[in-house]
Amino acid sequence: MSGMEKLALQHCRLFWLLIQAFLEPAVLRAAARHIRRGVVFSNGIKPIPDDIHYRIHLSVWGDQEDGKSFRGADNSLKALKNYQGDPRALAVYTVNRRNVHHITAVSELCAEHDMPITFRMKIIFHVGAGKTGTSSI
Numbered sequence: 336m337s338g339m340e341k342l343a344l345q346h347c348r349l350f351w352l353l354i355q356a357f358l359e360p361a362v363l364r365a366a367a368r369h370i371r372r373g374v375v376f377s378n379g380i381k382p383i384p385d386d387i388h389y390r391i392h393l394s395v396w397g398d399q400e401d402g403k404s405f406r407g408a409d410n411s412l413k414a415l416k417n418y419q420g421d422p423r424a425l426a427v428y429t430v431n432r433r434n435v436h437h438i439t440a441v442s443e444l445c446a447e448h449d450m451p452i453t454f455r456m457k458i459i460f461h462v463g464a465g466k467t468g469t470s471s472i
Contacts, residue, residue: 363387376427379414383423395419395441395452397430412442415448426452 364387366373373389382392418424425454426445430438438454445452 342434360384360387363389377414379409379417379424382417389423391418391421391424392427393424393450395445396434397424411444415445418448418450419423420449424450426450428452428454430454430456 360383363375363383367387367389374392375383375387375389375392376392377383377392383389386402395411395414415426428438428441442452
């Protein structure tokens with residue numbers, strides 16, 4: 336196995352471990368013993384124990400109505416309360432044309448809960464006649 340293949344396998348294993356974290360926190364603790372830096376992507380419903388020092392990205396899809404529309408239920412307030420003041424946590428707002436007008440309100444809500452926020456955008460652009468491309472920023 337080449338060095339690049341080993342690296343790819345390591346990244347795949349890390350991704351799997353982070354997905355499994357909520358089902359079994361012991362798996363994430365085991366990963367943390369061997370992999371110093373990591374990120375857990377979460378909806379924020381279930382708190383990650385404080386002894387796990389990985390960064391936590393909380394998925395935010397807009398205000399409460401946007402959350403219900405996109406996910407079937409809104410969990411943003413619960414997530415903000417669960418991770419309020421937690422230095423590991425960062426709200427990640429996925430911006431699209433249906434929720435862009437709520438950026439200010441959601442940013443203010445995050446500030447009220449001592450939660451830093453960053454933004455993820457998906458842009459569709461035309462490449463040529465009849466062709467489209469997608470780019471994540």
